[in-house]
């Protein structure tokens with residue numbers, strides 16, 4: 037039986053900083069240097085004085101948050117008598133607010149941290165009307181739930197659902213205002229089942245969320261020597277392949293529908309463990325055996341926010357298209373040229389059999405810009421002549437911090 041790993045491994049044991057975090061020290065240093073040049077050195081204050089200062093600032097912050105909430109309430113009223121919370125939600129405005137937060141940030145807190153705080157404030161402001169209902173791949177404790185909180189804050193009503201298909205169905209039926217579904221992982225690539233849902237669904241992509249994924253080995257006893265079988269989602273097994281080969285080569289690997297489901301099963305036996313996020317360990321009362329254990333330090337999953345309508349441009353948007361073309365020479369080159377010609381950059385392209393007839397392929401393409409902007413509108417008009425069929429899956433703000 038393998039023994040508890042102690043040596044740090046490349047990537048897994050010592051996760052590298054995210055891009056935003058890595059960029060932060062330089063920015064913070066710049067801010068501090070400027071502050072140091074402008075202000076004379078302040079003598080260190082004693083603890084009671086420091087706490088009195090903090091109390092004063094807290095009081096001020098609280099007053100300002102209350103004032104902000106009142107204005108947000110008035111904005112809600114200015115939108116007229118609307119049917120539901122979903123009608124008050126404005127992702128493009130939220131993206132602009134958060135970009136300003138990042139632009140203003142001179143440290144010492146990281147962009148990611150400040151964005152999280154402001155997200156929560158906006159989430160609470162919006163929930164004054166009524167909390168949004170957000171469907172995600174459950175049960176509680178999945179990475180999808182974390183992505184929901186990262187994008188919508190905690191003042192929402194989360195609906196844990198049994199499958200990605202069910203997330204689409206509940207949003208289509210109006211039982212959920214929005215859904216959050218995983219679409220690609222930096223280690224494992226595209227989640228084909230999510231992309232395929234767009235072939236037939238009428239839903240629109242209204243946002244994207246990028247989440248750094250940390251995997252942990254969790255068990256009831258917390259002892260690696262007890263573990264004879266490991267439960268997890270196939271994607272998570274693939275993300276921790278090298279680690280498992282090194283530290284648990286003999287354990288049986290059992291694939292289940294979600295990491296949270298794996299944690300739920302692992303809590304029933306001492307010889308079982310789950311690979312899941314740390315939050316699943318908290319939800320299901322498991323101990324951390326080892327982690328993070330993902331093989332790549334930059335392991336990130338991108339999620340899409342799906343809803344029933346398109347929103348207006350935020351100033352830095354992405355458009356996702358589904359382009360059906362005939363299998364003929366030069367067809368792909370032709371359909372991409374209207375974008376290239378107008379300087380619209382393509383971030384991603386993925387081909388799938390289109391299911392609409394023999395020899396037809398569907399291309400999922402992400403392009404910088406919004407369908408309500410002139411350059412994109414013109415490119416799409418030109419594309420209409422060249423492609424067999426074009427479906428606009430959505431235009432939405434580029435993910436923030």
Ligand SMILES: O=C(O)C(=O)C[C@]1(C(=O)O)C=C[C@@H](O)C=C1
Nearest residue numbers: 108111125126129130158161162
């Ligand atoms: O600006 C708006 O439209 C608002 O409703 C206010 C606010 C905010 O708190 O800033 C709240 C919810 C919306 O999703 C966007 C922004």
